[in-house]
Amino acid sequence: MHMHRRKWWRTSSGGGRAVLALASLAALAVAGCGSSNSTSTSAPGPTTAAKSAAPGSSSSANAIKIGVLATCGGSFALFENEAFSGAKYALVKQAGGKSLGTGPQAGVSGATIAGRPVSLYFGCSDATPDVAVAEARRLVESVKVNILVGPLSGDEGIAVANYAKTQPQVTFINGTSGAQATTLSVHAPNFFRYGGDGAQWMAGLGTYAYKTLHWKTAAILGEDYSYPYTQAAGFIAEFCGLGGQITKRIWAPLTTTDWSSYATQLPRNVDGVLLLTGGTDTVDVLKAYLGFGEQIKGHVLGGSSVLDPTAFTVGSQLAGLAGGSPVPLGGTSADWTSYVNGFSSVYQKSLAQSLFTVLYYNAMSAAIQGLNQVHGSLSGNESALKAALAKLTPTFPNGQVKLDPNRNSVQPAYVVQVDNSGGGLGFKVLRTVNNVSQDFGAVVKPGGQAPSRTAPACTKGPLPPWSSGS
Numbered sequence: 274m275h276m277h278r279r280k281w282w283r284t285s286s287g288g289g290r291a292v293l294a295l296a297s298l299a300a301l302a303v304a305g306c307g308s309s310n311s312t313s314t315s316a317p318g319p320t321t322a323a324k325s326a327a328p329g330s331s332s333s334a335n336a337i338k339i340g341v342l343a344t345c346g347g348s349f350a351l352f353e354n355e356a357f358s359g360a361k362y363a364l365v366k367q368a369g370g371k372s373l374g375t376g377p378q379a380g381v382s383g384a385t386i387a388g389r390p391v392s393l394y395f396g397c398s399d400a401t402p403d404v405a406v407a408e409a410r411r412l413v414e415s416v417k418v419n420i421l422v423g424p425l426s427g428d429e430g431i432a433v434a435n436y437a438k439t440q441p442q443v444t445f446i447n448g449t450s451g452a453q454a455t456t457l458s459v460h461a462p463n464f465f466r467y468g469g470d471g472a473q474w475m476a477g478l479g480t481y482a483y484k485t486l487h488w489k490t491a492a493i494l495g496e497d498y499s500y501p502y503t504q505a506a507g508f509i510a511e512f513c514g515l516g517g518q519i520t521k522r523i524w525a526p527l528t529t530t531d532w533s534s535y536a537t538q539l540p541r542n543v544d545g546v547l548l549l550t551g552g553t554d555t556v557d558v559l560k561a562y563l564g565f566g567e568q569i570k571g572h573v574l575g576g577s578s579v580l581d582p583t584a585f586t587v588g589s590q591l592a593g594l595a596g597g598s599p600v601p602l603g604g605t606s607a608d609w610t611s612y613v614n615g616f617s618s619v620y621q622k623s624l625a626q627s628l629f630t631v632l633y634y635n636a637m638s639a640a641i642q643g644l645n646q647v648h649g650s651l652s653g654n655e656s657a658l659k660a661a662l663a664k665l666t667p668t669f670p671n672g673q674v675k676l677d678p679n680r681n682s683v684q685p686a687y688v689v690q691v692d693n694s695g696g697g698l699g700f701k702v703l704r705t706v707n708n709v710s711q712d713f714g715a716v717v718k719p720g721g722q723a724p725s726r727t728a729p730a731c732t733k734g735p736l737p738p739w740s741s742g743s
Contacts, residue, residue, distance in 0.1 A: 326380075326393060326394055327378060327379075327394060327395060328373050328379065328380030328382070329370075329381050329384075330380060330391065330392040331392050332392070333390050335389055335390065336389065336391060337386055337389050337390070337391050337392070337419055337420070337644065337649065337651070338392045338394065338416065338418040338419050338420075339391060339393055339394070339419065339421075340393075340409075340412035340413070340418035340420070340422065341356070341357060341360045341393065341395055341396065341421075341422045341423055341448075341633070342396035342398060342405065342408055342409060342412065342421060342422065342423025342424045342425070342433075343356035343395075343396070343398070343423055343425045343629075343633070344356075344398050344425045344426060344429075345377070345397035345398070346397065346398070346399035347401070347527065348496075348551065348553050348554045349400045349426060349551055350399075350553075351552045352425060352449075352551070352581075352583070352629045355627045355633070356423075356425055356448060356449070356629045357395060358616075358620045358624050358630060358633075359624075359629065359631060359632070359633035359635075359637070360422055360448075360634065360637040361379075361393075361620075362615075362619060362620060362634055363638045363641060364384040364393070364637065364641075366615060367638060367641045367642075368385060368641055369383060369385055370383055370384030375620050380393060386645060387644050387645050387648050387649030394418060396408035396409065396411065396421075398426075398429060400428075401428070401429070402429055405423075405424045405426075405433055406429075406432045406433060406436050409423075409424070409433050409436055410436065413440050414440075418443065419443065419444065419651050420443070420640050421433075421443060421446070422447075422633065422636045422637055422640065423447070423450075423633075424450050425448050425449050426449075426498075426500060427451055427452035427498055427501075428499050429450055430447060430450025430451070430455040431452050431455050431499060433450070433464075434455050434456070434461045435459055435461070437461040437463050438461045438463075443463065443655070444463055444640075444655050444658055444659055444662070445461070445463055445464040445465065446466075446637075446639055446640055446662070447467070447636060448629075448632060448633050449468060449629050450466075450500070451468075451471035451500045451503055451504070451577070452470065452471065452499035452502075453471070453499070453503040453506070453711070453724055454499065456470070456679045456680060456711065457679060458723065460679060462659070463659055464680065465639070465663070466676075466680060466682060467632075467635050467636060467639050467665075467667070467669070467674055467676070468628075468632040468635060469599055469682045469683075469684050469709070470503055470681065470711055471500050471501075471504040471507065471577065472503050472506045472713055472717070472724070473686055473711060473713065474504065474507065474576075474577045474597050474598060474599040474628075475504050475507030475508050475597035476507060476511075476597065476706040476713070476737070477511075477597065477686060477687070477739060478507070478511070478574060478595070478597040479507070479508045479511025479514070479515070479740070480511045480515065480739070481574075481595065481703070481704065482508075482517070482545060482547075482574055483512050483515040483516070484515070486571055486574075487544070488512070488544035488545045489516070489517055489544055490517065490518050490519075490542075490543045490544050490545075491512065491517060491518070491543055491544060492521045492540050492546050493508075493519060493521070493522045494535060494536070494547070494548055494550075495523070495524055495547075495548070495550060496525060496526075496549065496551070497525055497526050497527070497726070498527060499724070500578075501524070501550075501576065502723075502724035502726065503724045504549050504577065505547070505549060505724065506713075506717075506724040506728075506729050508547055508597070510713055510729070510736075510737060511736065511740045513730075513731035513732055513733065514716070514732075514733060514735065514736040514737075515733070515740060516733050517731075518731060519731040521538075521540050522727070523535055523538050523539065524726050527554075530557075532554065532558040533564075535558070536558060536561045536562060545572050545573065545574060546572065546573050546574070547574050547575075547576070548575050548576065549576040549578075551578030552578070555575075555579050555581070555583070559587045559591070560587060563587070568593075569591060569592075569593060569594050570592065571593065573594060574594075574596055575594055575595070575597075577598050577628055579594070580596040580597075580598050580602060580691070580700070581627050581628065581629070582623050582626055582627055582698075583627075584691075589693060592691050592692065592693040592698065593690065594690065594691045595689065595690040595703060596688070596689060596690075597686060597687070597688060598687045598688075599628055599632065599685075599686060600632070600670070600687065601685075601689070601702045601705070602626050602628075602687070602700035602701075602702070603689060603700030603701040604702050608668060609670050612625070612631070612634070612670035613625045613670075616630070631671060634669075634670070635670075635671070638667065639662060639665055639667060640662075642661075643658050643661040643662040644658060646661040662680075663676055663680060671684070672685040672707075673685075679711070683708055683710045684708075685705055685707050685709065686705075687702050688703040688704040689701065689702055689703060709739075714740075715735075715737070716735060716736070716737050
């Protein structure tokens with residue numbers, strides 16, 4: 274049955290201008306880059322990583338130097354501890370390391386890969402391409418890392434992949450950067466992405482909106498850069514392919530602090546809103562939306578970065594929010610629960626159920642597996658390591674993946690939902706879509722227009738195979 278179109282916009286009693294009642298937003302304490310022993314030391318802001326190796330790193334001349342690049346400032350500073358902790362947990366679980374603390378830049382001691390000790394270095398960005406490349410350059414050209422894991426955000430990934438072309442002697446393994454162009458267009462031969470792009474992460478969500486929620490019209494509100502565009506493309510391919518209509522797309526700069534001015538631009542009569550934000554932006558815009566007196570469940574869907582524990586500060590009204598994810602948040606498979614339980618025994622339990630934690634864990638895991646296959650060899654511009662990485666078919670906590678010729682993964686995707694049945698906010702998996710490739714079931718054509726503020730167009734058909742049927 275078709276759901277009646279709702280007027281979620283609430284006007285003042287005088288029938289004049291729409292009034293947005295903003296709920297007050299408490300200041301969020303976040304982990305600041307450069308802090309090695311605390312987990313919530315400062316508000317989001319540009320920070321830098323320590324210039325020396327992380328505590329516990331080997332000083333041996335035979336050490337494998339690994340850099341990890343994440344965001345420690347800006348709206349995505351909330352993800353710093355998740356990303357760094359995920360990478361470090363792989364060294365604990367698979368390389369015999371010992372955690373030296375739960376802070377973002379607390380080190381790992383005693384890690385060895387293929388008999389060689391590990392020296393770990395952290396790099397901090399603020400989600401901007403210039404800062405990401407500057408940190409990548411510091412780690413590669415000054416520190417002389419052999420492997421760089423990261424970056425975290427979309428535009429950063431495109432920039433770092435282009436930089437990777439100038440550094441063929443180094444192996445780059447993506448963190449969570451999800452822009453489509455990073456692998457589909459840049460084609461850096463030494464840049465590997467085991468987590469896929471943002472469109473792949475949305476597989477199943479447009480179908481869920483159209484067939485389960487019975488949306489026929491939707492509006493999109495997101496941050497104005499490549500990763501949200503890519504996520505929108507995945508949703509549009511299914512939702513519009515089935516016959517849905519996107520009536521408006523609204524894009525706000527990453528520097529936005531007042532989301533009410535963008536929320537008021539949403540059309541008055543739509544069946545739902547797709548929110549494509551992350552970090553503090555997600556909290557701000559959802560609290561603005563709730564200020565209308567509306568509920569989230571069934572009326573708002575989220576991109577992958579929205580479905581993150583950092584959004585739980587919105588409160589119990591977040592329950593019911595569904596979205597697309599590359600990882601089975603709240604899953605019950607043996608691989609997933611083993612990862613969650615193991616991670617939670619070493620680092621903060623609340624960080625385990627985050628795509629940023631898992632995909633950085635996967636990236637470091639791939640580095641470890643590749644190095645073990647080549648017995649730690651880094652000779653010949655790391656050619657043996659790169660060949661091994663291209664052929665890996667690892668089983669990660671989120672499932673088995675393999676790389677395509679562009680070194681981008683074919684992987685499962687999940688529709689997940691915020692759940693409060695356990696007494697507090699958590700997640701559950703609504704649907705699994707297996708073997709999602711970057712061509713999105715042959716919907717994305719080689720050489721086609723890259724996702725942007727206006728692309729792809731909202732048109733009916735063709736559909737990816739998982740959207741067919743009842």
